[in-house]
Amino acid sequence: MATHSLFLLPGDGIGTEIMVEVEKLIAWTNSEGLTDFSLDRGLAGGSAYDAHQVAITEEDVVKAKAADAVIFGAVGGPKWDDVPYDQRPEAALLRLRKELAVFANLRPAICYPALAEASSLKRELVEGLDILIVRELTGGVYFGEPKTITDLGDGQKRAVDTQVYETYEIDRIARVAFDLARTRRNKVHSADKKNVMKSGVLWDEVVKGVGKDYPDVELHHILADNAAMQLVRTPKQFDVMVTDNLFGDILSDVAAMLTGSLGMLPSAALGAPDPVTGKRKAFYEPVHGSAPDIAGQGIANPIAMIASFAMALRYSFNMIELADRVEAAISAVLSDGLRTGDIAQDNRKTIGTEEMGAAILAKL
Amino acid sequence: MATHSLFLLPGDGIGTEIMVEVEKLIAWTNSEGLTDFSLDRGLAGGSAYDAHQVAITEEDVVKAKAADAVIFGAVGGPKWDDVPYDQRPEAALLRLRKELAVFANLRPAICYPALAEASSLKRELVEGLDILIVRELTGGVYFGEPKTITDLGDGQKRAVDTQVYETYEIDRIARVAFDLARTRRNKVHSADKKNVMKSGVLWDEVVKGVGKDYPDVELHHILADNAAMQLVRTPKQFDVMVTDNLFGDILSDVAAMLTGSLGMLPSAALGAPDPVTGKRKAFYEPVHGSAPDIAGQGIANPIAMIASFAMALRYSFNMIELADRVEAAISAVLSDGLRTGDIAQDNRKTIGTEEMGAAILAKL
């Protein structure tokens, strides 16, 4: 078996605690001969700033680019509210996305039946929900130039951000969405604000063009504001939703929150396949943040982090069977009634991060 | 009593049907001597395009600017999907906002107790909900330049939109939000993406500065993606939320949808007070759209439109008592069990647009 390299960036807050559980899982899959992962570890976000006064070191960026997959925890916290803007924790995330060129962000929003009750929506609206948000991750207003604040004198400043999209960027993310829809329920909603934004006009034009290559997939245009509404109203109408970086940020958070399973949701960010090796750079992280309020207490839910590792098995290493096994172990533990504090329920046992990790490992 | 001038722009789709009910209401308040409104009417959106090949005529823009208040229905529909971009129905709305300089968009999201069951959220999360979204309406990515699509050759294009905010624009909308919070529950959440956008950095800096003038109002910063999540999770934590044009578009739609009362929600857009007369330009419209799917059937809900007129009485003409009476009439009709199709319930009587308008008038 070829050695596969993983670069682990636990980050800040609960990121470090939940990564420990993934490390235990990897130690086990390696020792069982199921995988042959070589591991390296780095610092990102506030922890990198504390050690090196940068959000991420050049050395760690190089390592991330060299690895077969990056497994990322979460960054940020009030401790670093006043660090220089370019070195704020989030800068690590944005830099890695750009340098790895992982333009395709897959954010599944799945409602685990055992947790449907935890949703703020009525049970019947979310039970069985399975939406995939495909978010463009390396373009748009996140990276467009100019991005400046100018002092105009007299106490006045002008701030400018620029949303830029080129045809090829929209084309490639649309293809990812259509390809994935084919493995699911053959339906794509493309969300933009073409009634206000020129980037929306181009987005819609390109997505419709790509759609011609996928006559078997239903394509619907939806305005981003209406998409947010419809997610709240009748989420099950959606299968795959493709959208730009900024709308994707918001819409994927709405979709995640609907499920009642925020602490359970993983994500993947994938680059283009290398023309020679076919390999694609990849970056896996939980949808939730670094939760500074509960960090250090050993109570964080490691499931989204472990599920992100399962996505890595599936998308980076084609270890479908093992990915299925890990996901089945998560479901089994939930069915046994084990819960971390964030998903605590009456008549269910509330356990900590370490116990949850151990319970999942025991199922394997 | 001084004559007050209203300019009515019913627009397209159900806009024309629900405006009829407002006209009846105005005829009655005028005949009772409660008001002395002079009325004029214009065309906006698709209906203007059909008549004059523009989204709104120069003449109607002039009339809108001269009126004490503009009462707007809704614009748009598939019929006009292929009109030139600059004359699409929405262009009328954007042009009027800009020309009237109505920068402060007040979008209340109220859950009528009688309708709490219609929400997709669990009843206890939305019953009694009363949020006010204060959306900046004349700046940001809606109007910033450049806003272009450039042909790069080889089938490639580049689309650019520009988000621009200056200190004064943020300062004045923040003051509106703080002033309104003082009439409510003294709490403001300011939503931006300062972790990614420079306009968010400036937004936060200016709002915090303005907040110093309102030490009695609690100010919270919230990231826009988290705001969307929190609206879905526990909406009642919010009182006033102030945000930019684009985030306001999405967040106000989420907030409106939560209430189960979308067809009931009015909005106001206000300009700065004239330094001499103290008058402010104002624009009132329902939150819902033109609903082309049900247009022409006489079944649209006129309540949001009538409630928008009540907002005009309150904010443009200081007729607080009459505004209260109109709002009480709406509540009374709902308590009587009358419903239009969009809010139909078992054991409640479903009626049409005209009957609903008449029922509200009868209560007055």
Ligand SMILES: CC(C)[C@H](C(=O)O)[C@@H](O)C(=O)O
């Ligand atoms: C932390 C932040 C920069 C990031 C984003 O805005 O993309 C986060 O919200 C996300 O969705 O991954």
Ligand SMILES: CC(C)[C@H](C(=O)O)[C@@H](O)C(=O)O
């Ligand atoms: C119709 C459209 C231009 C408009 C907007 O985006 O502002 C609408 O969605 C709204 O919220 O009033």
